[in-house]
Amino acid sequence: MPSIRSRPTHAFLKLLFLGLCFWLLPQSAVASETPKRIVILQTLSSTFLEKSTVRFRAEMTRLGFKDGTDVSYTVLNAKGDYGRAKSLLTSAIDENTPDLVVTVATLATRAGRDLLSGTKIPQMFLIVTDPVGEGFVSEMGKTSGSNITGQSHVVPVESQLALVSQILQTARRDTPFRIGILRSTYPSAVSESAQLRAAAHQFPVVSLTDLGFPYLPGDSGRPEMSKSAVELITTHKDSLDGIWLVAGPNQTNLDFVNTVLATGMPIVNSGNIRNARLGAMLALQSTVELNGRAAAEAASAILSGTNPADIPVTRPSKFIAGVNVLTAARLGAVIPSGILELAQENVFYRQGRGN
Amino acid sequence: MSLYTKFIAAIIPIVLLGTGALGYWSFTHSRDVLYRTEQQSMNLRLESAIDQFVDRRYRLLETTGLNSLTSYVDQYKSEALTDFRTLSQKTGRRVLIFNRDGSALFCGGCEDDLFPDGWGELVSDVTDKLFGTHYAAPGDHAVFSAAGFAKPEWNWVVLLTIPESVVSKDVEDIRLATIIVSLASILAVAGMIAWVSRSLLVTPILKLKLAADSIARQEPISRIDINSNDELGRLARDMEMMSQATHDYVERANAANKAKSGFLATMSHEIRTPLNGVLGIAQLLEDTDLNPDQQRKVSNIVASGKTLLAIINDVLDMSRIESGAMELEDTVFDLKELLSSIMTPFQTAAGQKGLTIRGEYALSEPAQMRGDPVRLRQILWNLLSNAVKFTDSGSVVLTVKEVSADAAPTSVPSPETTRGIRFAVTDTGTGIAPDRQASIFEAFTQEDSSITRKFGGTGLGLSIVSQIVELMGGQIGIESELGKGTTIDVFIPFGTVTEEDLALTKSASLAASGERRTLPVYKVLVAEDNAINAMVVTAVLEKLGQSVKHVENGREAVDEVMRGETDFVFMDVHMPEMDGIEATREIRAAASHNDVPIIGLTAEAFVERHSEFRNAGMNDVLTKPFTEDQLFKVLSRYG
Numbered sequence: 001m002p003s004i005r006s007r008p009t010h011a012f013l014k015l016l017f018l019g020l021c022f023w024l025l026p027q028s029a030v031a032s033e034t035p036k037r038i039v040i041l042q043t044l045s046s047t048f049l050e051k052s053t054v055r056f057r058a059e060m061t062r063l064g065f066k067d068g069t070d071v072s073y074t075v076l077n078a079k080g081d082y083g084r085a086k087s088l089l090t091s092a093i094d095e096n097t098p099d100l101v102v103t104v105a106t107l108a109t110r111a112g113r114d115l116l117s118g119t120k121i122p123q124m125f126l127i128v129t130d131p132v133g134e135g136f137v138s139e140m141g142k143t144s145g146s147n148i149t150g151q152s153h154v155v156p157v158e159s160q161l162a163l164v165s166q167i168l169q170t171a172r173r174d175t176p177f178r179i180g181i182l183r184s185t186y187p188s189a190v191s192e193s194a195q196l197r198a199a200a201h202q203f204p205v206v207s208l209t210d211l212g213f214p215y216l217p218g219d220s221g222r223p224e225m226s227k228s229a230v231e232l233i234t235t236h237k238d239s240l241d242g243i244w245l246v247a248g249p250n251q252t253n254l255d256f257v258n259t260v261l262a263t264g265m266p267i268v269n270s271g272n273i274r275n276a277r278l279g280a281m282l283a284l285q286s287t288v289e290l291n292g293r294a295a296a297e298a299a300s301a302i303l304s305g306t307n308p309a310d311i312p313v314t315r316p317s318k319f320i321a322g323v324n325v326l327t328a329a330r331l332g333a334v335i336p337s338g339i340l341e342l343a344q345e346n347v348f349y350r351q352g353r354g355n
Numbered sequence: 356m357s358l359y360t361k362f363i364a365a366i367i368p369i370v371l372l373g374t375g376a377l378g379y380w381s382f383t384h385s386r387d388v389l390y391r392t393e394q395q396s397m398n399l400r401l402e403s404a405i406d407q408f409v410d411r412r413y414r415l416l417e418t419t420g421l422n423s424l425t426s427y428v429d430q431y432k433s434e435a436l437t438d439f440r441t442l443s444q445k446t447g448r449r450v451l452i453f454n455r456d457g458s459a460l461f462c463g464g465c466e467d468d469l470f471p472d473g474w475g476e477l478v479s480d481v482t483d484k485l486f487g488t489h490y491a492a493p494g495d496h497a498v499f500s501a502a503g504f505a506k507p508e509w510n511w512v513v514l515l516t517i518p519e520s521v522v523s524k525d526v527e528d529i530r531l532a533t534i535i536v537s538l539a540s541i542l543a544v545a546g547m548i549a550w551v552s553r554s555l556l557v558t559p560i561l562k563l564k565l566a567a568d569s570i571a572r573q574e575p576i577s578r579i580d581i582n583s584n585d586e587l588g589r590l591a592r593d594m595e596m597m598s599q600a601t602h603d604y605v606e607r608a609n610a611a612n613k614a615k616s617g618f619l620a621t622m623s624h625e626i627r628t629p630l631n632g633v634l635g636i637a638q639l640l641e642d643t644d645l646n647p648d649q650q651r652k653v654s655n656i657v658a659s660g661k662t663l664l665a666i667i668n669d670v671l672d673m674s675r676i677e678s679g680a681m682e683l684e685d686t687v688f689d690l691k692e693l694l695s696s697i698m699t700p701f702q703t704a705a706g707q708k709g710l711t712i713r714g715e716y717a718l719s720e721p722a723q724m725r726g727d728p729v730r731l732r733q734i735l736w737n738l739l740s741n742a743v744k745f746t747d748s749g750s751v752v753l754t755v756k757e758v759s760a761d762a763a764p765t766s767v768p769s770p771e772t773t774r775g776i777r778f779a780v781t782d783t784g785t786g787i788a789p790d791r792q793a794s795i796f797e798a799f800t801q802e803d804s805s806i807t808r809k810f811g812g813t814g815l816g817l818s819i820v821s822q823i824v825e826l827m828g829g830q831i832g833i834e835s836e837l838g839k840g841t842t843i844d845v846f847i848p849f850g851t852v853t854e855e856d857l858a859l860t861k862s863a864s865l866a867a868s869g870e871r872r873t874l875p876v877y878k879v880l881v882a883e884d885n886a887i888n889a890m891v892v893t894a895v896l897e898k899l900g901q902s903v904k905h906v907e908n909g910r911e912a913v914d915e916v917m918r919g920e921t922d923f924v925f926m927d928v929h930m931p932e933m934d935g936i937e938a939t940r941e942i943r944a945a946a947s948h949n950d951v952p953i954i955g956l957t958a959e960a961f962v963e964r965h966s967e968f969r970n971a972g973m974n975d976v977l978t979k980p981f982t983e984d985q986l987f988k989v990l991s992r993y994g
Contacts, residue, residue, distance in 0.1 A: 170430055325419075325421065329426075334424075334426050334427050334430045335427075336430070336434065337411070337412045337415050337430075337431050337434055340415055340419060340421075341411075341415055347419050349420075
């Protein structure tokens, strides 16, 4: 009789054990997989770029790719040098073929494209001003058809021109505002300047002039580029009503912006909210949160098996705006209500140096 | 107008009224809803516009602290005005904006941007919101919604307006739609009501009407084709039962009437037969040598007999009229002769009362016309008899004149074949009280009961006259004044006669003139089972110089005729062994001696039966009691 009573208990324990084994088996298999290797190649050291990289990794974690467990990151900094970028990436690939190469900003992306083209290593870029102009994709919103995809962070030039025109129209001038596009030969800067000038004819309230100077990579090149900019502004001072800062390292360079402001020439537009606080009349940019989230979602899809050739190149659907009322007043304009509402918390009333 | 037409005529105003009321309510309700909807729409638009165009911008200025900058306030006002202009263009509404002080600021949707007059007066009335219609100026009558926006730097009154004619056009569209729908509804409802009423009511009622007509004509109906189990269906079943009951009742009534007619015929025969004997013998007695007392008594017997005979005739006539059995003759007669013959007897009676009686005639030629002379004689006899009877002094005048169709009191169906004759009997007698004149032609009526006691009579005379006149298509009337006299006026339409009629009448009148020419001595056979009547007729015939042989039944009469020694037969109808009808048929059917004149003798006063006798072969029929003159005339005519 006692043996008869003990049989069901034993059978139950056996079933429980088997059930636990089956439950633990896939968990152990997942845990035992090798983490995906992601190589992040940054163009240079920039608060905006670095924040974007950090946000990308945070969003990856949010999507289930735990750092060290599901993915491992190798972060490289080209310091604004194309050759260095290419060299760093070659070494990283030779060390261990990555599952994904993430390139941040235009220069690093261009080096990655040159290196990875023809391979099966997927490449995803972010913070690239002009993917079409760089030849990464034929048209925004389309797929590249190759192993590269990514997102631009830049507001379309037509939108920038339209908003600037709306503000300047309130000045009710008979002649257009003469605005110089202050740009280095940095690829994204050249590209955006060209786009602006091509679209300018649709906006008669402004007249754009290209003011270019050489791009000098690294921290050592910054003062020289600031000097070149001041010289250009001084030279064209009488023929200009304002300056348009385009994408590129100088836009996020505080010293460069302060130097330009010190010339007394109003900055009409800049793709950085901080610059609006400093004195730029209008600033339109995407946020690191939006850029990081879009990049993480594309990277997650690639790591899950989606071919980059099937993922379209996009730009974020949302932007933030900043306006400087004082600079607008200096130009004899007021900020229209629609743009003022768009700026929301980024309405600035003073002009001055920042740090 | 048929029931269906009446029903439709009654229902159409109801449908019109109902549909009209419904349509009017629908129209007014729709109009109110339209105005209310337009009000809500304009209020919402204006509220939304002020919120989006003005208040949003002002809040933005306040939030950003830019409301202290005039340039920003002005710019945002300008933006708001631009938005209002766009709103005006998109909605087709006019936007009027005033400063709170009443000064015009903006007009969106105005021609050439000219600000209209007459709207500024509303500004002071607008504290928060206002809606209504406003007559601003000739040609500018509009529905408006107004709202104010009151801030220190931004104090506007905004009006959104739409021409009242636009809303009115929608109202007109609703009115037109209402009329069309109402008319369609009227047609549909009337059609449905007509169809339903025809199906449920009118058709069954028409079937019931046809059934009722059949019942009225005493035609039996087996079934009325209404199968519904409702009131009409039950009525149909009731009518079917009623038809059966009526049919049974008519059957019984016909049987009873036949029995009554048979009884009257029998009674007539049974009374007339002895009366014939009484009168015949009395008249024979009058021709004998009697002393004055005997003569007076015999005369009284004759008079009493004639009175009794007249009463019997009146009763029989009344019975025939009531049963519809009276038929009128249509023969050619000479009115002048008739008038002459009828006036003669009354000359004597009037003379005995000291009255003058005369006839005044205005008749065109020919005097012959078609009609029933017997009944005309009866009419005039009654009227003259009454006139003489009820006149103690003075005169009695019979006026006869021909009247044209236009002057006839009744419609004459064919004036070219009709001669209207007016007879008026005027007396200077007692007269008739006005309140009694209307009932004087009713049966069994005399002016009062004392008249019956004083003058006698059944009271049937004038009633019979009236109904015979009506039967002839004529009219009778009375004018009378109590104590002064009475005129009874009779109009009768007679038929005209042809030349052929006149020729026939001339020869017949010559034969019947009865100038008491000397008759040939005929071998006359009298077949009569009643010994007294046989004796009377034999005596009269012998008085007329005839050779008479008497037999007692039809068989003997046939045998006697077959012997070939008979020139003339007077054949009683009712006889034992073989009646006169059968005997006549045998004589007429015989190979020889079948053309002997046969005159029927009958106590049956129903002339309808006389045709049956003639059909059997009799040449003529005399009704008992007959007179010597009647015997003479038939002998003269058929001998």
